[in-house]
Amino acid sequence: MKILVFSASTGGGHKRAAAALKEYIEANSENTEVRITDGIELAGKAFNKVICDGYTTLAKRAPKFYGKLYVVSDKKSTLNDICNNANKAKGKRLLPEIEQYQPDVIISCHAFTTTMLGELKTKGKIDVPVISLITDFSPHYTYVTEGIDHYIVSSEKMVATFKQRFNIDPSKVHAFGIPTFEKFADTPDKAALKHILGLDENLKTILFMAGSWGVTDVLDIYMDISDKVKKCQFVVITGNNNKLYDKFEKIKDDRTLLKEFVDNVEDYMHASDLIVTKPGGLTVSESLQCGLPMAIYSAYPGQEAENAEFLVESGVAMMIKNNPGETVGALINYDSKLKEMSERCREVCCGNASEQILGLINEILDNK
Numbered sequence: 001m002k003i004l005v006f007s008a009s010t011g012g013g014h015k016r017a018a019a020a021l022k023e024y025i026e027a028n029s030e031n032t033e034v035r036i037t038d039g040i041e042l043a044g045k046a047f048n049k050v051i052c053d054g055y056t057t058l059a060k061r062a063p064k065f066y067g068k069l070y071v072v073s074d075k076k077s078t079l080n081d082i083c084n085n086a087n088k089a090k091g092k093r094l095l096p097e098i099e100q101y102q103p104d105v106i107i108s109c110h111a112f113t114t115t116m117l118g119e120l121k122t123k124g125k126i127d128v129p130v131i132s133l134i135t136d137f138s139p140h141y142t143y144v145t146e147g148i149d150h151y152i153v154s155s156e157k158m159v160a161t162f163k164q165r166f167n168i169d170p171s172k173v174h175a176f177g178i179p180t181f182e183k184f185a186d187t188p189d190k191a192a193l194k195h196i197l198g199l200d201e202n203l204k205t206i207l208f209m210a211g212s213w214g215v216t217d218v219l220d221i222y223m224d225i226s227d228k229v230k231k232c233q234f235v236v237i238t239g240n241n242n243k244l245y246d247k248f249e250k251i252k253d254d255r256t257l258l259k260e261f262v263d264n265v266e267d268y269m270h271a272s273d274l275i276v277t278k279p280g281g282l283t284v285s286e287s288l289q290c291g292l293p294m295a296i297y298s299a300y301p302g303q304e305a306e307n308a309e310f311l312v313e314s315g316v317a318m319m320i321k322n323n324p325g326e327t328v329g330a331l332i333n334y335d336s337k338l339k340e341m342s343e344r345c346r347e348v349c350c351g352n353a354s355e356q357i358l359g360l361i362n363e364i365l366d367n368k
Contacts, residue, residue: 001032003361004103006039006094006117008110009048013135013282018109020179021133024354029362037097039113043090067301074141083142084115091116091125098126105361107131111142121147129364133357134158135178135281138306144168149364152176152357154285154350155310176357177288177350178281183266184289185352193271199257200233204332207272207292208236209265209283210244219247221276221297221324226253228325232332235259235268266290274332276320279307288316288349293341295320295328315344 003025007018015036022034041048073083094116098106106128108114114132121130133152134143143151144166151173153159159175162168191201199205206225210218226234234256238245245260252258262268269275269290276295277283284307287294294317299308311317320327331337350356 006113008040014109070302087115088119091119118145118147137310177353178285203233205272209277224325229329291342
């Protein structure tokens with residue numbers, strides 16, 4: 001069996017979900033090969049640059065404007081028609097990859113490649129089952145298009161929305177969640193893991209995922225929390241944001257373990273009691289798999305804001321807009337609340353998404 005996954009570089013979430021899915025399927029399905037291809041890049045260098053750089057620039061530098069575009073495109077509109085027509089026109093750029101690889105199933109991890117594939121399917125250019133994998137926690141008009149055989153969503157609430165709002169047959173929408181690497185679902189001994197990571201086994205741990213999008217307001221939040229929350233230790237991971245790492249190095253206290261990019265973020269999640277983060281789809285999914293409650297310090301209008309709303313409503317996260325030190329301090333010392341949020345995390349994450357997606361693929365091919 002051959003599976004072709006179209007991903008994109010608009011943020012790291014799409015690629016990471018695709019990589020987690022590939023790892024699981026190839027390890028658990030004999031004679032199966034999964035190829036991941038950047039569909040937006042295939043559509044053209046200029047197109048890729050406009051989409052990826054434009055998304056990053058707008059979300060970071062003009063979030064309110066980006067939020068308005070998100071709202072306008074979430075319904076039938078001139079803007080939506082322009083975007084859809086542009087994506088449909090680019091669909092033919094995916095054909096050489098599909099024809100060369102000859103996949104049994106195609107999975108799309110981005111709304112734009114989903115539109116491209118839907119156009120190819122409805123025009124009779126391809127005759128392959130197409131699955132749309134949505135890596136956010138709220139539905140959007142651009143996710144839905146003709147020609148898609150199945151949708152993978154993050155919650156039962158989204159299944160209901162797809163039926164009520166988009167008139168999609170519920171049998172085509174599956175609340176499997178967002179694929180994460182299996183190591184996030186492990187349950188290691190927390191005390192032993194803290195010892196290995198050089199953390200105090202007797203102190204609660206707050207993890208800061210601080211590097212995404214070059215956000216620097218996390219510095220003020222960290223300083224307020226570290227100043228007001230005592231008898232606690234901190235882990236700050238800045239990723240590839242060297243500028244932010246240097247700033248943290250100047251202000252961090254002795255209770256803080258500062259790290260740049262790490263390839264074992266799951267260990268730091270498992271060793272922590274609370275994560276302070278932005279509500280990006282994949283970081284959220286990984287936190288849910290780890291049973292790690294979230295304190296959300298910032299959310300761009302659009303996907304992130306809707307993700308945050310879903311998480312707070314689900315009882316797995318809290319917002320810390322004002323008085324972050326007092327808010328986080330009250331939660332980190334509220335053991336029963338932390339336990340309740342942790343248990344809710346594992347309920348919300350829908351189990352092993354990759355396993356369920358593989359089951360759906362096998363079912364589709366058996367029926368075909």
